[in-house]
Amino acid sequence: MDTSWGNVLELSWLFMKILSWNARGLGRKEKRGKVKKLLKERNIDIVLLQETKKAELTEDEVRSVWGRDKMEFMVVDAVGSAGGLLCIWDPDVFQLTECCSNRRFILLSGTIFNQFNCAILNIYAPNDVGSRGHLWDCLLKLKEEFPNPWCLGGDFNEIRQIADRRGCSRRDRGMKEFNEFIDKCEVSDLPLLGRRFTWCNSFGGEKWSKIDRIFVDPRWLEIFNLKLWGLPRLVSDHCPLLMMEDERDWGPKPFRVLNAWFLHKNFRSFWESKWKESRVDGWAGFILIQKLKILKNGLRSWNVEVFGNIVNKLKTVEGELHKIDLLAEARDLDDDEKGRRREIRAEMWSLSRMVEWLWLQKSRLNWAMKGDKNTRFFHVVTKCRTIRNELHSITEGDVVYEEPSQVKNKVMEYFKNQYTKLWPDRPELGGHFPSADGSVRFDLLETEFSEAEIKLVVMECDGNIAPGPDGFNMLCF
CATH class of the missing domain: 3.60.10.10 (Endonuclease/exonuclease/phosphatase)
Structure with a gap:
């Protein structure tokens, strides 16, 4: 790789x-x-x-x-x-x-x-x-x-x-x-x-x-x-x-769950403990939102303190493995050194897989299997996609806004106007609409979704898709 x-x-x-x-x-x-x-x-x-x-x-x-x-x-x-x-x-x-x-x-x-x-x-x-x-x-x-x-x-x-x-x-x-x-x-x-x-x-x-x-x-x-x-x-x-x-500072990047986190040995236990220790009262939807906010803050700290920079970690591990190989060429390794070499080799492949998953997610390519792929290719795809999707400036009439603060204000102003109610009374839909009551299998239209059906739909979703702007993708669920 x-x-x-x-x-x-x-x-x-x-x-x-x-x-x-x-x-x-x-x-x-x-x-x-x-x-x-x-x-x-x-x-x-x-x-x-x-x-x-x-x-x-x-x-x-x-x-x-x-x-x-x-x-x-x-x-x-x-x-x-x-x-x-x-x-x-x-x-x-x-x-x-x-x-x-x-x-x-x-x-x-x-x-x-x-x-x-x-x-x-x-x-x-x-x-x-x-x-x-x-x-x-x-x-x-x-x-x-x-x-x-x-x-x-x-x-x-x-x-x-x-x-x-x-x-x-x-x-x-x-x-x-x-x-x-x-x-x-x-x-x-x-x-x-x-x-x-x-x-x-x-x-x-x-x-x-x-x-x-x-x-x-x-x-x-x-x-x-x-x-x-x-x-x-x-x-x-x-x-x-x-x-x-591009030298402009667009401010902090929004939170997003990285799929590579799930490959870390301590990630699942951290997630479960953080979720259980957060206590929130209220109705179910409010509790879910607040617990996700608490979890998001914890994940930000965990990413820096525990997960860290996996690229630098991989370079360090590869360097240590190389030193042990050179030592093995000069003399026989003792049992502790052989054990350490096995540990380092396992850690190297684990980190390599994390790096691969990281760029696979950023490139947004739908590959059926996350096997050995060219990480440089993912990196280039990510860069080019980011360039295409970024909003660099906004033109309003003959005026071009390029400063990040101006662009952000214009975007907010645009969507604020889009969702502003412009009429006091909304139009009503008139006409005669026959009832579906009494038709074949009408009862299925009003049947509540079962927990098994909901779980099946969630499990079949692409793990990279985020159902909302909070940064938690479907892989989290």
């Missing part, structure tokens, strides 16, 4: 912004000024530009685009006025070690903040399907020579599904080859926030496509909390793509 996602670097305090954009030409000084303004306003650390349409870019021209004192760059010149690639980065953020390029891509291999080894690619794919296929094959061969986690950004001139295009002709062969390339490359397609398409024809605005993308290796998602935003189109028929970390 793969648990290497737990060996993440402590980079949470370092924030990074990468922008990819088909600028459709950098020849005019005014346009370079517009690009520079965007990079300065967004505080971009690394920029990947496609279609510079410049047969030669001087350092002064590159500096006229970049808004910082420190700068390193790499250029692929355009052929006449076609193509052209430009990568610019802050050397304090990205440290280059190797690079290679051709007319269609630039590959930069190095480290981010001198800690995370990676490869960043700036891609401008050709328009015809056959040439794109050759580019995909070339990049796949190149991946063997540069095995560090990839980040691919640029104009791929291809869609992944029919929904990514409107008002344009279909090209099923190109889509299939593109998706096969992504699968073989083992990269994740970051969900696009803020807009649906990335390109629009400049004239009628009737043709739309999502052909600009940023893909990342799963190891990027293990370390950085990345979001991909589509910015306004401005001076190009392509919109800039901004990949950045």
